[in-house]
Amino acid sequence: MNGTFLLNLSERWFRLLLRLYPADFRDEMGESVVETYRDRARDAVNRGGVIRLAGLWLLALVDFLRNGPGERAHPAVSWRRTGNWGRDLELATRRLMRAPTLAAAVVGTLTVGLGTFAVVYTVVDKILIEPMPYRSPDDLYFVWRDYGPIFDLKRGWLGGPDVAELQKAGGVIEGGVGLRRELATFSERDSTDPMQIAVMVTSPNLFELLGVQPALGRGFAMSEVGPKRAPVVVLAHELWNRLGANPEIVGSDVRLNGQPYTVIGVLPRSFAFMRHSSLGAPQRADAYTTFDVNLAEVNPRGGSYAGLIRVHRGTSPQAVAAAVDAVGRVIDARAFDRKGLKLYPIGLKPDLVARVRPALLVLGFASAFLVLVLMVNLASVLLARAAQREHEFAVSRALGANNVALVRATLFEGGLLGCIGGSLGALAAVWATRALLALAPLDLPRRDAVAVDWGIGAVVAGIGTALGLLAAVAPATWAARTSLSSLLAMSAVRGGGGHGRMRRGMVIAQVALSLVLLSAGGLVVRSFERLLVADPGFKPDGLLTVRVPIIPQFFPNAPDVLAVQQRIEDAFTAIPGVTGVSAATALPLTASASQNTFTIPGAPGITGDAARDNPLVDTIGIRASYPEVMGMRILAGRGFERTRRDGVPEVLIDSVLAKQFFPTGNPLGATIPRGQNTPFTIVGVVDQARLYDVHQDGRPQLYFRAEDNAARSLAFVLRTGRDPHALVPDVRAAVRRIDPRLALADLRTMDEIVGDALRQQRISAVLIAGFALGALLLAAMGLFSVVSSAVTRRHHEFGVRLALGADHGRVLRLVLREGALLVTIGLLIGVPGVYLAGGFIKGVLVGVSPLDPATLLTVALGLALVAMTACYLPARRVLRIEPAQSLRE
């Protein structure tokens, strides 16, 4: 009907106007307001029709305009706006403001604890958990070869034909690329200063395989590969930036090793691809270009490629392994006479993070522990606070406050503190993460991705809140139990209440947790100490190193290479303050040597077992007096002399090889056959200058004369009594004088190389030690407050004891004994935890048993000492008790 239509229309109008009211008023009264207006509207229609109704509409508009905003500005009931929680928030804030020291202490502790936790969480999340920035990254696998049957290399490079075979394998394998990283001399134009860059030589489908588009220009065309390919290069964002970030560079020519290459694209900033290595850390590149050979046609035994494949979405790792293994068997039959060499895949991410995984897991474990300690600490602080407020609780209850309200208020206080602490912790972690990255090894996987984001911030704040709530459970249940009668009874006794037991339990828990964390921290620090004093087999101080590659485009002939290298060595020797100069193809602790198998027929150590008699050896080319300049130990014979006799290739072997082949006899003068080439003659035995780890020998080493191979890329080492850094300008000038086309690379001191090798352990040690000290501090604070409140509580009792004839020392011992009991129980409970933690951190320890008695004993004694000091400080107050005065109170 017409009337109904008008009424419905009116109702819509009233409901629209209702939006002017705040939500809570609408919820409670809105329906009634609309109903009332409906009634009025019905009356209006009945009495005066549409005109009257229009008047009502206008009237309603005025009413809603006045009262809606009015209700917002002056709500009928102020706290209804935020409900009970709002009132609790107001009360909790007010209470905390009244105890600012306590609030600040709690929030400060939480900030530090949760901030540390947030940093570790960020690192673990970004490195171990978050997916990598490629198209379905879980379907990407690196492929390695197990050379087991030939020599001891479980993770070796692939040969070109392996990659070609993977590419055409089909089945679950969607595509594949080979990767080879080379160093090249780069200049933007002929006239600009050359620089040394890393170039990734790869198959043209690399970017499609990863699912990444260049930010500028294009990627490689599928035809741009092989012997006749056009020389094209794609620049990484960082190199492009270094060149001035000019978009016009696409299409222009640059020089790589003196040859013109056309820049066809620039990669996005987020592209941080790393080629994983057979040995050593993954490496990135400054520029990408394609193979100028046909992979299927290169020597199948010359392993020098990393293989990267993509499989069909969702293929199981087992299926991938089977497919790769099948390809491996084809190659094994074709090129290795079925010796049983295998190919196997490893997921991109597991492979990338494998090295840091144990350390990260230990850190994760340590931070989880710290959070536990924090929670216990927070609980005991809140409990102490609840004790102070027991009077208030009891009175509130006697006046009719219900349990729910009391429990809610207590929980709320904990939650509020936790939330604030968590938020501040997340904020602090933003900076702490940056600081940590500054410390971290440059090859830390996914380094660019490691930063606190909103999600992490929210999680940490959430954890803080949950922590606060959990910690408040104990005091809250206690608050609910408190009644006026029990309070009166308690104050009559003036002894410990039920909460005393709870707080003592918390102290025990803290001591136990701290013992576990401190033991882990002590072991890791101890292990790092071992690394610091480990003898790497050379003297790193006072050494400057610089790599000067001599590229064939500028110096095609071997004699020229040798001549330039001799001039460089002479020029370096002439620099004032330099006491010795030599050079090597691979510097210690850089894991960069090439490997080969050798045997010494007829040596006394030959066993007849072919695998054992043909060990895989790191071969390093060096120039004269390298062992002397590096400070290596020559155990027998001599190093290389300055004058070199052509036709007599000399070598030094390390003590590992010497022991294997000459357990009894003298290796000097023995020869090592090399196929068609003149055999090596052993002229000396040295201790290893360690190539991989500071603390332990790696693969056996063989040093040959760099000149015999005309090695083109030598790292020069300069020994000086001055600060090695001071030599840098002279070194640059010397090389420029010899040939301005020569590029310098890796200009750094040997100490820096050693430092880099230890970085990862250093971070772990710093972080874990930090956690452990934090836990120790928390436990000490907990003990302090328990003992302190016990002294206050038992003031009267002590007064009585003193009055009855006990001396102060006796009373002091009484208090200390209580503290000592707690500490002892805590230590005992912590022991199984120490054992468990030991198993967990075994993986990151070097040269220290996870149950090292000296370390563990020191830690336990140290903890006990700190704990007893924390007891003694507040306990001392009993000395000042005046019995007479105390009794009068």
Add this chain to the structure above:
Amino acid sequence: MGMDKSRGESDFRLSLRAVEFHILLSLAAGERHGYGIILDIQARGETAVPDVGTMYRALARMAENGLIAAAARRPAADAGDERRNYYRITDAGVRAARAEVRRLEALMRAARIGGLLGKAAK
């Protein structure tokens, strides 16, 4: 207004606002729904009948202060038997209304003595 600050001490309030007094007056005679209260006010010949919004804000405030309480929701004969929210007066409300009446009486007496209302009451 300071309504919120007077929570818990409603018995000691000095004066009610006009709309509040009207509401208490209506409810003292029996339970009413919102429009019923407005009709009552109109019937009393009040020149300035309060807005619907003003009245419901007052209802919310008074319910919070315990002067009135919500009664059962039920069909209303004067609204085509649609269901309406009813309100009833509480003891505190009765006390407050009586206090207000006494205050008004005192004012009336004072006005008479002051000659403002003439000597009509003899």
